Amino acid sequence: MSNALASDDMVKFSGYATLGAIYNDSADLGFHSNFKVPARTGFSLAPDSLIGAQANIEFTPHWDAVIQAVFRDKLDNKALNYIDVGFLRYHLGSNWEFRVGRMNTDIYFLSEYKSVGYAYLWARPPSEFYTNVSSVSQFEGADVLYKRSVGKGFLQVKLGYGGSDATIGTTGSENDTNIVTTDSNVDIKFGDMLMASVAYQQDKWQIRASFLDSKIKNFSEDLDIIDDAIAFFPPTIWPGGPILRDRFEYRGKKQQFYGLGYQYDDGLWLVQSEIGFTHSLWDIIQDNVSGYISVGYEPENITYFATLSAIEPTRGTLSDSVGEISPYAPDAVVALIQSFSPLIRAALDQSRIKQHTFSIGAKWHISPAVVAKFQVDRSVIADNGFALWQVNNNLDSGQTVNVTSLNVNWIF
Numbered sequence: 001m002s003n004a005l006a007s008d009d010m011v012k013f014s015g016y017a018t019l020g021a022i023y024n025d026s027a028d029l030g031f032h033s034n035f036k037v038p039a040r041t042g043f044s045l046a047p048d049s050l051i052g053a054q055a056n057i058e059f060t061p062h063w064d065a066v067i068q069a070v071f072r073d074k075l076d077n078k079a080l081n082y083i084d085v086g087f088l089r090y091h092l093g094s095n096w097e098f099r100v101g102r103m104n105t106d107i108y109f110l111s112e113y114k115s116v117g118y119a120y121l122w123a124r125p126p127s128e129f130y131t132n133v134s135s136v137s138q139f140e141g142a143d144v145l146y147k148r149s150v151g152k153g154f155l156q157v158k159l160g161y162g163g164s165d166a167t168i169g170t171t172g173s174e175n176d177t178n179i180v181t182t183d184s185n186v187d188i189k190f191g192d193m194l195m196a197s198v199a200y201q202q203d204k205w206q207i208r209a210s211f212l213d214s215k216i217k218n219f220s221e222d223l224d225i226i227d228d229a230i231a232f233f234p235p236t237i238w239p240g241g242p243i244l245r246d247r248f249e250y251r252g253k254k255q256q257f258y259g260l261g262y263q264y265d266d267g268l269w270l271v272q273s274e275i276g277f278t279h280s281l282w283d284i285i286q287d288n289v290s291g292y293i294s295v296g297y298e299p300e301n302i303t304y305f306a307t308l309s310a311i312e313p314t315r316g317t318l319s320d321s322v323g324e325i326s327p328y329a330p331d332a333v334v335a336l337i338q339s340f341s342p343l344i345r346a347a348l349d350q351s352r353i354k355q356h357t358f359s360i361g362a363k364w365h366i367s368p369a370v371v372a373k374f375q376v377d378r379s380v381i382a383d384n385g386f387a388l389w390q391v392n393n394n395l396d397s398g399q400t401v402n403v404t405s406l407n408v409n410w411i412f
Helices: 127-136 222-232 241-249 331-338 341-349
Strands: 001-006 011-024 042-044 051-059 062-074 085-091 096-104 137-150 152-170 185-202 207-221 254-265 269-278 286-298 302-313 353-365 371-384 401-412
Touching: 085 185, 127 152, 127 185, 127 207, 127 269, 127 286, 127 302, 127 353, 137 185, 152 207, 286 353
Parallel strands: none
Antiparallel strands: 001 011, 011 042, 011 051, 011 401, 051 062, 062 085, 085 096, 096 137, 137 152, 152 185, 185 207, 207 254, 254 269, 269 286, 286 302, 302 353, 353 371, 371 401
């Protein structure tokens, strides 16, 4: 971003914007660029279009503050949640920085500029990797950064702690009901978030590694139907009931993310790849491995690129068993308890993601402050692997969806 306006030397303003159009050729699966924005079918300007403004305020050579607001289509339209970033920072020498406030979660390459379309190659970051962790893209707390030259390169180490909450879209439509959600949107809150990242850059390449550990503190659906059903049958009748309740109990359940990334850029060729592993102790958020590799070629002012991205569950198909039922239970009771199995299956499948996407496109540098991008994504989604999409109709098998995008990005 460039500094176009400045009230004085203390405050500097900058901004960025994207005007983006997509065409999703599926009427059954709604597309969204991350879990915090509504899903769309057909032609839409909503998923990618946004405008952002940033103020950098320098109080002293050691103290400064940053506020960044982004206006875009989103599920949670409370005014405060249009503030993506707002923090106070203290610089200790040239090697240390301490921040407190609302900040980006530093777990991938684009952590600090995911909304700035001008700054990266694609129409949007690869969904299989970035959408998967979009519910924790910001946090409120504190972090510390240590940076220094090492050998011929530059090293950065960051540690952070805090919490995050988000309103996210679910797979099902608003007319769906199951034992997990009764609405198409849910509020989820993470606490005790511990983040760590290490990055090293040298000349044309850089590598990074990251870790995130968190606990679920709140989930807007209270899962009363499970508790009521289990409470109705004593453990002597349904010994497996308490075990099933624990599988769906969210409070305090750990969620962990491990990320690795590599980038090479010599001015003509750009190669970037990231891989992430998600581990969850709550069955509703399933373990998976995700990643992408992208190659760009820029002979002049147009960069041509191709990207392959994918995400797969790592624990196979989770059991929809209701657990142990007493052999002395009446047949009618056994049948009633077993009738919960399809509901359990539906709840588990709601968060299951299994798909891969091949993308091709071009980025045209129109001027030093304006770029245009054209991109075509072809996504192949496995049966019951639709959790990156809004499912508008019942689907009996896997799907193939094409999303075409045209963006104009600029900075000011």
